Amino acid sequence: MAEHHVVVVGAGFGGLETVRGLAGAPVRITIIDQRNHHLFQPLLYQVATAILATSEIAWPVRYLFRDRPEVKTLLATVQGVDTAKREVLLSDGHSVPYDTLVIATGARHAYFGHDEWERFAPGLKTLEDATTIRRRMLTAFELAENEMDPARRQALLTFVIIGGGPTGVELAGAIAELAHVTLAKDFRSIDPHLTRVVLIEAGPRILAGFTDDLSDYARKALERLGVEVRTGEPVTECAAGHVVFGKETLATGTILWAAGVQASPAAQWLGAEADRAGRVQVEPDLTVRGHPEIFVIGDTAAVLAPDGKPVPGIAPAAKQQGGHVAATLKARLSGKAAPGAFRYKHSGSLATIGKRAAVVDFGWIKLRGWLAWWIWGLAHIFFLIGTRNRIAVALSWLWIYMSGHRSARLITQGKDREKIGS
The missing domain is CATH 3.50.50.60 (FAD/NAD(P)-binding domain)
Structure with a gap:
């Protein structure tokens, strides 16, 4: 048989x-x-924001089952x-x-019936998405350095994230720290401290899956990083060079989608x-x-x-x-009795805001701030595959925590010059 x-x-x-x-x-x-790799999606935003390299959060599927002869992989x-x-x-x-x-x-x-927005507001689900976002984001700073028109320069230095869930919050915090800390001394014609990061959420608050107090803490933590948080204002238009939400039109060179x-x-x-x-x-x-x-x-x-x-x-x-x-x-x-219905056991919700703050909700205990950030980090390192990757990610985070320097800020693949804010 x-x-x-x-x-x-x-x-x-x-x-x-x-x-x-x-x-x-x-x-x-x-x-x-x-694709030929397994991707650790919870840290994908860190590739997009130049914190980690692609190889630190992805592993070839064939490698993972190299000792399982009964497993065959098809690309x-x-x-x-x-x-x-x-x-x-x-x-x-x-x-x-x-x-x-x-x-x-x-x-x-998903773009809620506006698939045409994807061209201007890429989402974040794959390594290709992450490297595209990283390229557009870093290219925006380079273009701003060469831009003579003040209004155009400010638009290039304005980053809009649509969606206030964990991905949107984590992207906003990471981009703010990239601009205000990592790139602070790298340019001569622009001041990265003038970078605007705007997080737009259609609902009444960010991190809707968390309790009100943790959501409020996350908002205040983002604002301390310089992020402008706008809630209760759904986006009605995404186009080249601007986004419309509420009654406001905001000129921007980079729009990122984290809404659905x-x-x-x-x-x-x-x-x-x-x-x-x-x-x-x-x-x-x-x-x-x-x-x-x-x-x-x-x-x-x-x-x-x-x-x-x-x-x-x-x-x-x-x-x-x-x-x-x-x-x-x-x-x-x-020939034994099957387990029956699937029963989900919630192990907690976590979200980080920059490199020194996070929110953690385990149900029986809720944490925020520095301690929550360490728990968030340890949890993610634990679920990474392989000792080498755990060590590499831990060392990268430690180096960034101590120095603020991100070594993965390389502009590679593709040509986005004509797509940014044009």
């Missing part, structure tokens, strides 16, 4: 945790991803699923048969019911209705926590779901 074939689409947190959990099971596994793009034939359809015309399918394809940024996400097209592949964000409405055990052989997890799935609220789209949740899928499959293959 042929070994049970498990196909995992997506090498993110959920997909990798599924594969890890199946170690020792009588299965062969195929991982399909359109390919999925374009559909034939549920009747149990085949994953690839863009090159090939197909991959499966006995069990796990879809963990994540999400991309849209799930991958997995629901379309499966013909499954989806929510407004495109996430598949899964059964309590994370399977697709009518297809117990198909699991959908992570940002691709709409899952409810025991309290009836949606499970957040964060790494710990995806990892828990991946572990649940692996346990369910092992039980099925061994």
